[in-house]
Structure formats: structure tokens, C-alpha cells
Amino acid sequence: MVTTNLRSESIAPDDAVHTGPRVGVLALQGDFREHAHVLGRLGAHVSLVRRPEELDAVDGLVIPGGESSVMDKLSRTFGLAEPLKEAIAGGMPVYGTCAGLIMLADTLLDAIAGQQSLGGLDVVVRRNAFGSQNQSFETDLEVPALGEPPVHAVFIRGPVVESVGPAATPLASLADGRVVAVEQGNLLGTSFHPEITGEYRFHEYFLAKVAARVTR
Numbered sequence: 001m002v003t004t005n006l007r008s009e010s011i012a013p014d015d016a017v018h019t020g021p022r023v024g025v026l027a028l029q030g031d032f033r034e035h036a037h038v039l040g041r042l043g044a045h046v047s048l049v050r051r052p053e054e055l056d057a058v059d060g061l062v063i064p065g066g067e068s069s070v071m072d073k074l075s076r077t078f079g080l081a082e083p084l085k086e087a088i089a090g091g092m093p094v095y096g097t098c099a100g101l102i103m104l105a106d107t108l109l110d111a112i113a114g115q116q117s118l119g120g121l122d123v124v125v126r127r128n129a130f131g132s133q134n135q136s137f138e139t140d141l142e143v144p145a146l147g148e149p150p151v152h153a154v155f156i157r158g159p160v161v162e163s164v165g166p167a168a169t170p171l172a173s174l175a176d177g178r179v180v181a182v183e184q185g186n187l188l189g190t191s192f193h194p195e196i197t198g199e200y201r202f203h204e205y206f207l208a209k210v211a212a213r214v215t216r
């Protein structure tokens, strides 16, 4: 069944089989529909999360790309920031892409005044790290955790991970060594946008974390 209203929405592509875990996509702002589509294609039972009770109903969460300062403000306005922090600390698998990675970083550089992150990933992330010449670009990344072929990665005013603390693990770097994908237990973050390239392996990797937690 597909239900649509302002507060709650299920996105269910007709050809998907919804036997998988319940996965939410934070839908305050940004490209949440693209993530919902990919997750639905992979068989997850997908719902959009805008309120604390919608977060309670899912086993894992994707935080999409968009504008992290707006997501930060809306998450606090909607009373979601504290429940999100509790979910992250409680072990809920969360995958952040681009602005979502910024939301998951413990420390931000080049944030706007007053901008906060949810935290959880032991990393320092710099917003808009690719100067005006190179705000958006595409490249192929070696991601050993995902095997071959390389991941085709699209960066759109993306952040970089400036430093990786001892609790986090880099998953991929640019040719110049800058880290653009990280993992830490239940958390996964990428500077780029697999949801718009037809690349499903990061979402599968995330769903494996969700499935492991659901069956534990």
C-alpha cells in the first residue's frame, strides 16, 4: 500500500518486494526521494521520517544530501535532533551522504554560524571543501570494502573528511589522499551521492548493517 500525506509517506516501487527491514529516510530537506527509490528497489520497507514517532518505527536511517545547515535547523525545530542523537548512540544504523555525512560528523569546519551536527562519526569534516572551480565533479573511486568495479562517484558541493579519529575507518579516498567515505560501527558516511548514479553497493552495505542489527 502507498500512503501519502504531509506527515508520513511510504514509497514503494511497484516491482519491489518488501520483505526487508524497515528503513527510514530523513525527509526534512534534500534528495530523500532518490534514496527512498534505491532502498525500495533493494527490497527495504521504506518510509520518510520527519517526526520522532516516525523515527521510532524504523530499524535504520538514511540522511540524504541537501544543505546541512538547513537540515540542522529543521531537525531542531521539528524536535528530531535529540531523538536522532539518541538513535545514533543507541546503535541504529545510519548512512549519511554529503550533507548527511556533515550531520554525522563529530566536528565541522566551515560550518555557518551556530550550525550543529548530530555527531557520532569520529571525524572532522569540512563543508564545501572543493573550491569554486571544482564544486561538482565525477570520478571513479576504489572502495576495497565493496570490491570491483570502482564506484562512480558524483560530488555536488561536497565535504571532505579532513581527519579520521581512531574510532572511524576510511573506506575511500581521492587520488590526492583526501578521505571521502568512512565507517564507524553502525554509521556510514560518503561525501558523494550514490543515490543518483545507479550505484547500489553503498546502500546494500548499509542495509547489511540494518539486517545484522534486526536479526541480532
Ligand SMILES: NC(=O)CC[C@H](N)C(=O)O
Residues within 6 Å of the ligand: 064, 065, 066, 067, 068, 069, 097, 098, 099, 100, 102, 127, 128, 156, 157, 158, 159
Ligand atoms: N550535495 C550536498 O549535500 C551539498 C552539501 C552542502 N554543501 C552542505 O553544506 O550541506
